[in-house]
Amino acid sequence: MANEPASASLHSPAPVTDRASNEKDLNTLSNYEAIKSQHLRLHWNVDFEENVLEGWAEHTMVVLEPGAPASRAIFDTSSGLRVHKVEVNGLEASFHKGVSHPVFGTPVEVSLTTVGLLSKGDEVVVRLHYVTAPTASACQWLPPAQTAGQKFPYLFTQSQAIHARSIFPCQDTPAVKMTYSARVRVPHWATALMSALRLEDMEFMEGDGHRMYVWDQPVPIPSYLVALAVGELDSRDISPRCRVWAEPSVVEAARFEFGQTEEFLQHAEALTFEYAWKRYDLLCLPPSFPYGGMENPCLTFATPTLLAGDRSLADVVAHEIAHSWTGNLVTNTTWEHFYLNEGWTMWLQRKIMARIHGDPLFFDLDAEWLGWPHLEESIAAFKDHPGLTALVPDLKDVDPDDAFSSVPYEKGFTLLLRLERIVGTPAFEKFAKHYIRLYKYKTVTSAQFKSTLLEHFEHDPRLVCLPWDEIFYAPGLPLKPAYDTARLSSPSLALADAWYKNKGGLEAEAHKEFMAWSTLQKQIFLESLLKRTEAEGPMPVPVLEAMDREYRLTSSKNAEIRFRWTMLCLRAGAKFIVANALDFVTSQGRMKFTRPLYKELYKSKMAKAVALETFKKNAMFYHPICRKMVAADLGLCLAPDGSLEEGPTSGVKGGAWAGDLGARQKGKRTWLRALRLPREAVIVLGLGVTAMLVVGAVTVVRHKRK
Ligand SMILES: CC/C=C\C/C=C\C[C@@H](O)/C=C/C=C/C=C\[C@@H](O)CCCC(=O)O
Numbered sequence: 001m002a003n004e005p006a007s008a009s010l011h012s013p014a015p016v017t018d019r020a021s022n023e024k025d026l027n028t029l030s031n032y033e034a035i036k037s038q039h040l041r042l043h044w045n046v047d048f049e050e051n052v053l054e055g056w057a058e059h060t061m062v063v064l065e066p067g068a069p070a071s072r073a074i075f076d077t078s079s080g081l082r083v084h085k086v087e088v089n090g091l092e093a094s095f096h097k098g099v100s101h102p103v104f105g106t107p108v109e110v111s112l113t114t115v116g117l118l119s120k121g122d123e124v125v126v127r128l129h130y131v132t133a134p135t136a137s138a139c140q141w142l143p144p145a146q147t148a149g150q151k152f153p154y155l156f157t158q159s160q161a162i163h164a165r166s167i168f169p170c171q172d173t174p175a176v177k178m179t180y181s182a183r184v185r186v187p188h189w190a191t192a193l194m195s196a197l198r199l200e201d202m203e204f205m206e207g208d209g210h211r212m213y214v215w216d217q218p219v220p221i222p223s224y225l226v227a228l229a230v231g232e233l234d235s236r237d238i239s240p241r242c243r244v245w246a247e248p249s250v251v252e253a254a255r256f257e258f259g260q261t262e263e264f265l266q267h268a269e270a271l272t273f274e275y276a277w278k279r280y281d282l283l284c285l286p287p288s289f290p291y292g293g294m295e296n297p298c299l300t301f302a303t304p305t306l307l308a309g310d311r312s313l314a315d316v317v318a319h320e321i322a323h324s325w326t327g328n329l330v331t332n333t334t335w336e337h338f339y340l341n342e343g344w345t346m347w348l349q350r351k352i353m354a355r356i357h358g359d360p361l362f363f364d365l366d367a368e369w370l371g372w373p374h375l376e377e378s379i380a381a382f383k384d385h386p387g388l389t390a391l392v393p394d395l396k397d398v399d400p401d402d403a404f405s406s407v408p409y410e411k412g413f414t415l416l417l418r419l420e421r422i423v424g425t426p427a428f429e430k431f432a433k434h435y436i437r438l439y440k441y442k443t444v445t446s447a448q449f450k451s452t453l454l455e456h457f458e459h460d461p462r463l464v465c466l467p468w469d470e471i472f473y474a475p476g477l478p479l480k481p482a483y484d485t486a487r488l489s490s491p492s493l494a495l496a497d498a499w500y501k502n503k504g505g506l507e508a509e510a511h512k513e514f515m516a517w518s519t520l521q522k523q524i525f526l527e528s529l530l531k532r533t534e535a536e537g538p539m540p541v542p543v544l545e546a547m548d549r550e551y552r553l554t555s556s557k558n559a560e561i562r563f564r565w566t567m568l569c570l571r572a573g574a575k576f577i578v579a580n581a582l583d584f585v586t587s588q589g590r591m592k593f594t595r596p597l598y599k600e601l602y603k604s605k606m607a608k609a610v611a612l613e614t615f616k617k618n619a620m621f622y623h624p625i626c627r628k629m630v631a632a633d634l635g636l637c638l639a640p641d642g643s644l645e646e647g648p649t650s651g652v653k654g655g656a657w658a659g660d661l662g663a664r665q666k667g668k669r670t671w672l673r674a675l676r677l678p679r680e681a682v683i684v685l686g687l688g689v690t691a692m693l694v695v696g697a698v699t700v701v702r703h704k705r706k
């Protein structure tokens with residue numbers, strides 16, 4: 001389709017245009033614009049006794065701005081990471097901690113004055129010796145009981161967006177891309193994996209029963225893509241460049257589930273160009289991994305909730321593969337442009353999956369039934385923070401974890417689809433290749449994306465005339481694109497309608513049909529019921545019970561089906577689902593499922609208390625990011641030591657309150673904008689008013705004394 005719907009503009013209020021800030025990363029405290037890391041060397045000892053990483057990070061840096069700005073190098077650190085010695089060009093150098101920020105951590109400032117006056121282009125090597133804290137927000141240290149094997153502990157990291165600073169001092173911004181190498185010392189029983197190429201010929205066993213692993217990542221990447229996993233692991237090759245890793249008892253299931261990986265890769269290459277990272281391995285993590293997948297280069301991290309036994313949830317792998325181009329080669333310059341990572345990746349993922357299904361309409365089907373409802377939910381969930389529903393949100397003082405939602409994924413996708421429909425599919429697919437080639441190894445902002453698009457299409461008036469400010473900055477839902485899904489979705493919708501109207505009495509044939517459906521068709525069936533529930537009210541519990549008798553949904557092993565079914569039942573107040581919901585939230589910690597389920601349990605009269613109790617009891621099962629988010633969702637206060645307290649989140653405890661702070665800051669800025677006063681003017685005004693009040697009070701006191 002090459003035509004643009006006439007009314008396809010965003011039906012939202014006037015956009016914010018004072019966004020000069022959005023080229024600069026506001027989520028880092030580093031001085032990356034003055035001096036920038038080009039190569040990182042990591043030496044780590046993985047200490048499972050203390051749950052810490054101990055060693056050094058060495059940055060080879062290049063001066064961008066000569067003079068005072070580059071007389072020091074400022075690194076991000078967080079979560080109690082403790083630097084104890086710094087060397088600059090091999091000589092011990094002075095350093096100090098800067099002022100801590102409640103969300104962005106503690107900057108560590110290293111003096112570079114010992115190397116004399118630095119000019120633009122000069123190189124300097126800064127090595128920081130440090131130890132992480134056991135509570136480092138990127139790390140989950142699992143005791144043996146939380147692993148499948150139950151015998152050894154396990155460590156994995158998750159650094160997106162700004163958690164890398166908890167495991168190594170760095171310029172923790174996607175604006176800085178660097179190559180990296182690492183030497184990681186682990187106990188003899190453990191395998192270490194990293195987001196890099198493993199140099200097996202350089203690995204060795206130490207006399208004291210430790211093993212040293214050596215890694216190299218020759219493609220420049222941002223800090224958030226540095227990843228580590230250590231555990232008792234086994235592997236299976238699935239093609240010359242793809243290998244699946246998991247705990248030994250899980251590895252066969254993972255090999256089967258991810259068996260199409262090579263095929264996905266080849267479709268992705270056909271849509272873009274040759275895969276740049278040499279290896280594409282997959283690590284299936286323990287159940288507390290907080291995301292579906294994480295696109296760590298050379299080694300995607302994946303949740304075991306994808307192990308449905310029938311490859312039906314492997315679209316997440318297509319997604320992570322797509323990131324090998326969009327996100328990892330071409331990276332958003334700051335988190336405000338995150339949709340350039342995720343919107344493009346959704347677009348590529350859906351193109352790959354449509355090719356796998358051999359039917360282009362699967363692109364529309366996935367977008368309409370899995371993408372769009374998710375976008376609607378995210379926008380509704382952010383009703384008190386509409387700014388976070390803009391394609392390019394303002395993240396000043398905002399924790400990116402608090403801003404995370406489907407918006408960059410699905411609103412970003414919708415924009416790309418809109419552009420594709422204007423210029424036509426062949427031309428847009430050609431543009432995609434051009435754009436990725438142009439920005440590979442670099443980072444990109446929305447302004448660059450727009451100008452590249454307009455240049456490529458020779459300033460086609462249909463593109464030039466788009467309301468770009470609105471597209472980037474207006475909150476809320478974009479106009480829903482027209483999708484061609486009737487043929488593929490109608491059986492699911494018809495059956496859902498019959499159940500919703502009820503009300504039992506369905507032909508046995510209809511039920512047989514359901515049992516034979518694909519996971520996607522079942523998901524559409526349940527999505528449609530969820531939608532009806534929202535618009536027209538919940539389904540009667542006896543009808544849900546009847547449905548469960550026919551389709552055995554409560555015992556479904558497919559996490560996507562189980563999730564939608566559990567939500568449907570919770571919204572109906574069905575008591576029979578509570579135990580199953582609690583089992584779901586305590587057996588895995590993927591936030592996509594865990595957060596909405598806890599929220600729904602907490603919202604319901606029947607399960608509020610048990611939701612709180614279950615979360616408190618199981619808090620340490622979750623990855624720190626998930627723990628922080630669920631705690632905030634349930635109105636609990638999470639202290640830096642991991643303890644939980646009831647009551648509203650407060651600005652003095654750290655962790656969960658970051659979102660509140662973000663919201664407070666946002667409120668303030670909106671207020672300033674409404675008055676159209678610069679921040680400085682408000683500060684002066686505030687001081688003036690305070691001074692007047694003080695003078696007034698003193699006068700009153702004096703008057704009274706007289
Ligand atoms: C506008 C938002 C700004 C910044 C957000 C950036 C990162 C947010 C941070 O919370 C990390 C996100 C990591 C996501 C990893 C994988 C997702 O694709 C998983 C999606 C959900 C799932 O399938 O479980």
Ligand SMILES: [Zn+2]
Nearest residue numbers: 319323342345
């Ligand atoms: Zn993604």
